[in-house]
Amino acid sequence: xxxxxxxxxxxxxxxxxxxxxxxxxxxxxxxxxxxxxxxxxxxxxxxxxxxxxxxxxxxxxxxxxxxxxxxxxxxxxxxxxxxxxxxxxxxxxxxxxxxxxxxxxxxxxxxxxxxxxxxxxxxxxxxxxxxxxxxxxxxxxxxxxxxxxxxxxxxxxxxxxxxxxxxxxxxxxxxxxxxxxxxxxxxxxxxxxxxxxxxxxxxxxxxxxxxxxxxxxxxxxxxxxxxxxxxxxxxxxxxxxxxxxxxxxxxxxxxxxxxxxxxxxxxxxxxxxxxxxxxxxxxxxxxxxxxxxxxxxxxxxxxxxxxxxxxxxxxxxxxxxxxxxxxxxxxxxxxxxxxxxxxxxxxxxxxxxxxxxxxxxxxxxxxxxxxxxxxxxxxxxxxxxxxxxxxxxxxxxxxxxxxxxxxxxxxxxx
Numbered sequence: 001x002x003x004x005x006x007x008x009x010x011x012x013x014x015x016x017x018x019x020x021x022x023x024x025x026x027x028x029x030x031x032x033x034x035x036x037x038x039x040x041x042x043x044x045x046x047x048x049x050x051x052x053x054x055x056x057x058x059x060x061x062x063x064x065x066x067x068x069x070x071x072x073x074x075x076x077x078x079x080x081x082x083x084x085x086x087x088x089x090x091x092x093x094x095x096x097x098x099x100x101x102x103x104x105x106x107x108x109x110x111x112x113x114x115x116x117x118x119x120x121x122x123x124x125x126x127x128x129x130x131x132x133x134x135x136x137x138x139x140x141x142x143x144x145x146x147x148x149x150x151x152x153x154x155x156x157x158x159x160x161x162x163x164x165x166x167x168x169x170x171x172x173x174x175x176x177x178x179x180x181x182x183x184x185x186x187x188x189x190x191x192x193x194x195x196x197x198x199x200x201x202x203x204x205x206x207x208x209x210x211x212x213x214x215x216x217x218x219x220x221x222x223x224x225x226x227x228x229x230x231x232x233x234x235x236x237x238x239x240x241x242x243x244x245x246x247x248x249x250x251x252x253x254x255x256x257x258x259x260x261x262x263x264x265x266x267x268x269x270x271x272x273x274x275x276x277x278x279x280x281x282x283x284x285x286x287x288x289x290x291x292x293x294x295x296x297x298x299x300x301x302x303x304x305x306x307x308x309x310x311x312x313x314x315x316x317x318x319x320x321x322x323x324x325x326x327x328x329x330x331x332x333x334x335x336x337x338x339x340x341x342x343x344x345x346x347x348x349x350x351x352x353x354x355x356x357x358x359x360x361x362x363x364x365x366x367x368x369x370x371x372x373x374x375x376x377x378x379x380x381x382x383x384x385x386x387x388x389x390x391x392x393x394x395x396x397x398x399x400x401x402x403x404x405x406x407x408x409x410x411x412x413x414x
Contacts, residue, residue: 051386051393058387061175061188062149063138064112064164068099068120070131082128092117096139104164111160113140113188138171140188143380145170152379178387182353183369187380190373192388194355198268198348198363199337199395205272205359206336210279211329215318217280218287218325223313242281249278250345258346265347269359274346275336282335286328290321323410330403334396340367366392 009015077090096117100108116139123130123137141149145164148157149172164170181191217238225231253274257263263270294317302312343349348364349372356363364372366388373385 051389053386054383055386055388055390057150058383058385058390059175059178060150060172061177062141062146062170062172064100064104064116064141064145065136065138065169065171066096066099066103066120067134067136068095069134071133073099075131077124077131082124087121087124090121092121096120104167104169107160111142111145111164113142113186115184115186115189116140118189141170143187143378146188147379178384182355183351183364183372184353187376187378187384190381190384192366192369192391194352195364195366195369195388196391196395197355198271198352199365201268201356201359201363202271202275202343202365203333203337205269206275206279207329207333209273209276210283210332213276214280214283214329215287215325217284218291219313219318221284222288222291223309223317238281238284242285245341246278246339247341247345249274250342252277253342253346264360264362266350266352266362266364267360268356268363270346271343271348271363271365272359274342275339278339278342279329279332279336282332283325283329286332287321287325290324290328291317293324294320323407326410327403327407330399330406334399334403337365337396337399338367338392340371343368344371366395 010019073095075090075092075095077086096112097109100112100116104111119139120137123135140146144153144157145161147153148161149170153161161170177189178191180193181189182194184190221231221235253270257270257273258265263273298316298320299312302316303309307315343365348368350362350364352362352364370385370388370392373381373388
């Protein structure tokens with residue numbers, strides 16, 4: 001027989017001090033949590049402020065207006081035969097330099113981008129009739145002038161900018177070529193379209209490979225596989241694969257797809273296959289959890305009215321589990337989109353100046369493009385790198401937003 005316990009004296013000094021200590025500990029815990037949230041928000045705000053501060057300038061470009069007297073220029077070009085080959089031999093760089101020196105002075109070559117002549121070439125291709133008249137064409141300024149026009153140049157460059165503004169030939173506006181161009185050596189001419197298209201093709205290959213295999217694996221493990229040591233090993237392996245560092249998958253892709261299967265190097269096909277290996281375990285885990293969440297009563301009801309096990313799975317369980325599977329798939333794809341290490345291992349760090357036309361063409365992706373630009377010496381690539389990061393973040397936010405929309409639209413509650 002246990003001894004009778006006396007009731008707690010909550011009003012005693014000892015108990016009051018103990019209660020006060022408990023409340024104090026709770027207040028400290030709440031303050032620590034609030035401090036953690038504020039610290040995280042401060043880091044996030046600093047990241048966004050830094051990215052936007054540097055990156056928004058990457059979407060603009062400084063241009064200089066040149067008045068080109070085509071009939072008087074020493075242009076080696078037949079107006080009746082405008083071809084790409086003819087434009088290559090038309091001596092456009094020299095003509096551009098002479099026109100610029102005549103209009104801006106002897107230091108004009110330092111004011112213009114080394115590829116400024118391509119703007120004149122594009123103007124001729126767009127309208128060959130300008131060869132018979134004088135035309136004003138805006139060409140990109142050099143990196144030094146571009147930075148000075150945005151308030152980050154040297155005193156000499158800022159003086160040159162002031163002189164150009166006084167002449168009324170300098171302008172800064174939206175840089176459309178940044179969204180439509182590809183990689184280059186001149187920061188005033190580079191763009192992200194080539195890397196963006198490479199990312200889209202790579203993600204397409206990743207999705208086509210990882211989604212059906214991952215969903216089929218999740219269905220088999222949840223609906224058909226019997227519990228045994230073999231299925232236990234498979235489950236543990238899949239859970240461990242989801243946490244393996246991504247560079248390991250890069251080494252795997254290098255060994256299998258390039259060294260053994262001899263697939264094309266630096267192609268979206270190999271990149272997508274490598275990222276599919278990394279994304280598949282995530283889809284399997286998300287798919288199994290979504291399938292588990294379907295109530296057993298759904299299966300019992302379908303079987304009760306005469307449906308076969310296959311009909312139960314594909315006509316009842318899978319449609320109800322699909323929102324959770326799609327959410328896990330898109331989150332896995334978003335993770336794959338931001339990966340750099342496995343793609344570096346399979347050689348997707350080559351200089352690609354032309355957007356890929358298919359999944360076997362040489363290509364690069366946005367994270368690798370950002371990595372390559374961040375390693376450039378020219379200061380002009382700093383803001384281009386931040387601008388590319390903004391594009392990548394917008395891409396990732398769009399994918400996560402799609403996942404949230406699909407989950408809310410198709411989610412069923414029981």
